[in-house]
Amino acid sequence: MNKSIKELEEEIIEEFSLFDDWMGKYEYIIELGKNLPLIDPKFKTEEFKVKGCQSQVWLSSEMKDGKLFYYADSDAVITKGIISLLIRVLSGHKPGEISEADMNFINKIGLKEHLSPNRANGLTAMINYMKKYAAAYAEQNVN
Amino acid sequence: MDNTGKILEEKIYDEFNVLKLREQFPILNQTVNGKPLIYLDNAATNQKPLSVINSISNYYETINSNVHRGLHTLSERATEAYEGSREKVREFINAKSTNEIVFVRGTTEGVNLVASTFGKVNVKEGDEIIVTEMEHHSNLVPWQNLCREKNAVLKYIPVNDEGELILDDLEKLITEKTKFISVVYISNTLGTINPIKKIIETAHRHNVPVMLDAAQAAPHLKIDVQDLDCDFLAFSGHKIYGPTGIGVLYAKEKFLEEMPPYQFGGEMIKSVSYEQTVYNDLPYKFEAGTPNISGAISLGAAIDFINSTGLEVIADQEKKLFDHAMKRMNEMGGIRFIGTAKEKASVISFLLEGIHPYDTGSILDNLGIAVRTGFHCTQPLIEQKYKLPGTVRASFAVYNTTEEIDIFAEGLKKVKQMLG
Numbered sequence: 338m339n340k341s342i343k344e345l346e347e348e349i350i351e352e353f354s355l356f357d358d359w360m361g362k363y364e365y366i367i368e369l370g371k372n373l374p375l376i377d378p379k380f381k382t383e384e385f386k387v388k389g390c391q392s393q394v395w396l397s398s399e400m401k402d403g404k405l406f407y408y409a410d411s412d413a414v415i416t417k418g419i420i421s422l423l424i425r426v427l428s429g430h431k432p433g434e435i436s437e438a439d440m441n442f443i444n445k446i447g448l449k450e451h452l453s454p455n456r457a458n459g460l461t462a463m464i465n466y467m468k469k470y471a472a473a474y475a476e477q478n479v480n
Numbered sequence: 481m482d483n484t485g486k487i488l489e490e491k492i493y494d495e496f497n498v499l500k501l502r503e504q505f506p507i508l509n510q511t512v513n514g515k516p517l518i519y520l521d522n523a524a525t526n527q528k529p530l531s532v533i534n535s536i537s538n539y540y541e542t543i544n545s546n547v548h549r550g551l552h553t554l555s556e557r558a559t560e561a562y563e564g565s566r567e568k569v570r571e572f573i574n575a576k577s578t579n580e581i582v583f584v585r586g587t588t589e590g591v592n593l594v595a596s597t598f599g600k601v602n603v604k605e606g607d608e609i610i611v612t613e614m615e616h617h618s619n620l621v622p623w624q625n626l627c628r629e630k631n632a633v634l635k636y637i638p639v640n641d642e643g644e645l646i647l648d649d650l651e652k653l654i655t656e657k658t659k660f661i662s663v664v665y666i667s668n669t670l671g672t673i674n675p676i677k678k679i680i681e682t683a684h685r686h687n688v689p690v691m692l693d694a695a696q697a698a699p700h701l702k703i704d705v706q707d708l709d710c711d712f713l714a715f716s717g718h719k720i721y722g723p724t725g726i727g728v729l730y731a732k733e734k735f736l737e738e739m740p741p742y743q744f745g746g747e748m749i750k751s752v753s754y755e756q757t758v759y760n761d762l763p764y765k766f767e768a769g770t771p772n773i774s775g776a777i778s779l780g781a782a783i784d785f786i787n788s789t790g791l792e793v794i795a796d797q798e799k800k801l802f803d804h805a806m807k808r809m810n811e812m813g814g815i816r817f818i819g820t821a822k823e824k825a826s827v828i829s830f831l832l833e834g835i836h837p838y839d840t841g842s843i844l845d846n847l848g849i850a851v852r853t854g855f856h857c858t859q860p861l862i863e864q865k866y867k868l869p870g871t872v873r874a875s876f877a878v879y880n881t882t883e884e885i886d887i888f889a890e891g892l893k894k895v896k897q898m899l900g
């Protein structure tokens with residue numbers, strides 16, 4: 338049985354609680370960024386760019402067996418690391434579950450406070466994009 | 481002879497001065513993310529000394545009232561202080577007369593004022609305006625917009641790989657159709673100090689007026705508008721240790737006389753009837769409405785601060801910081817500098833090889849070090865010309881210390897270690 342979105346959020350909160358300062362958290366995010374599987378280069382186009390991010394971010398998605406999978410890349414490593422957290426939480430779930438996720442873990446791990454306002458806006462934009470995809474797929478399913 | 485003692489003495493003397501000066505800047509004395517703040521974003525805006533901060537509250541505590549309007553004592557005092565600042569500005573840039581000093585919101589408004597008055601009247605379809613490839617958006621977009629409205633052509637003086645203007649073809653770039661040239665004096669992104677005298681001389685040989693964006697020049701070097709013979713010049717208070725929301729447009733009187741008003745309303749009129757209006761004398765013709773009185777007065781306090789510190793002392797300190805930073809960064813290696821002009825101000829734009837500027841900026845911020853990352857309001861230069869995702873920019877002011885530069889250099893090492 339796969340973990341639910343809530344369970345994955347809890348898992349990340351626990352991982353982050355192991356670091357006692359933000360340098361450690363950053364190091365961890367950078368590590369995640371370096372390990373994020375790269376997106377297929379054919380998606381690195383204007384069409385798949387997430388608007389509202391200061392660094393370049395590309396996002397694509399795919400439905401498999403009723404579940405939605407995300408792929409993303411960015412030219413900035415910290416951005417990539419943050420995206421990999423979002424993907425870990427949301428990817429592989431039903432579109433309906435994804436569009437309802439509250440993504441509370443972001444506040445719990447103190448991510449937003451440690452991002453510049455530009456980056457925080459980018460994070461919001463990214464989540465909105467991911468949810469938009471999910472909502473679109475959910476609607477397709479209903480019809 | 482061993483002169484270590486002497487050198488040490490000089491060093492202590494120097495540091496002593498900086499530390500003493502820093503006492504006038506309360507904002508510097510704080511921690512950010514648990515680390516002492518190191519403020520290296522001075523090209524965006526620099527910090528304010530107590531004398532400037534106090535001048536604002538002092539104005540509101542003692543003489544606040546509207547200027548040029550009342551007969552009453554407070555109004556006279558406010559007017560005197562406001563006009564006193566205009567005189568300080570005149571002296572600061574060595575203008576002939578205070579008639580040539582218009583208070584505006586900042587450089588951006590200065591350029592917009594000229595584009596939408598002088599530009600509107602003098603630029604016709606098919607005419608040309610010249611700027612450079614290194615302009616800040618505020619000396620680019622107003623001209624772009626004017627050209628779009630008038631069906632005129634915007635031409636660019638090119639920039640080379642070092643970040644210097646290529647002036648070889650300037651004579652050819654200027655044609656009979658050229659109506660105006662507007663050039664940045666010191667580039668906020670590259671630090672390049674442009675050879676503006678040469679540009680002005682060339683332009684004047686063709687009877688083309690020249691405007692200077694002096695936003696970055698005003699805090700670093702002595703501006704003498706008569707010696708430069710520029711026709712227009714704008715700068716911002718907040719980049720010369722003064723408040724935000726106030727700046728200066730200088731223009732030769734003959735142009736200000738010819739130009740139509742920018743905005744209409746109170747202050748800019750001499751007399752009004754239901755049928756028509758007679759505009760006020762210079763410079764009031766361009767200052768419609770109640771001006772930023774406290775801003776203008778504390779701009780005067782900022783000029784006092786610069787004068788009492790000494791522009792040469794400021795320039796020396798900045799040069800020392802710049803040289804020290806370049807030395808530390810060159811020792812480190814793996815850094816690409818963007819803007820390596822021979823004539824440079826204390827601005828360093830760079831990239832750590834293989835590391836995105838936002839990543840560098842984020843880690844530095846976490847270490848309490850404030851730098852700027854991105855396009856620095858020169859997107860065409862960074863993106864189209866140099867094909868970069870942005871740069872990291874460190875810029876120094878008189879209150880920065882060599883110790884701060886050392887911490888900055890250590891910070892860069894940490895970034896490389898984490899992200900390299």
Ligand SMILES: Cc1ncc(COP(=O)(O)O)c(C=O)c1O
Pocket residue numbers: 523524585586587588589616618619664666667668693695696716718857
């Ligand atoms: C070279 C240059 N020009 C113009 C400006 C615009 O100044 P302001 O935003 O104060 O109008 C700036 C400041 O960002 C600058 O550095």
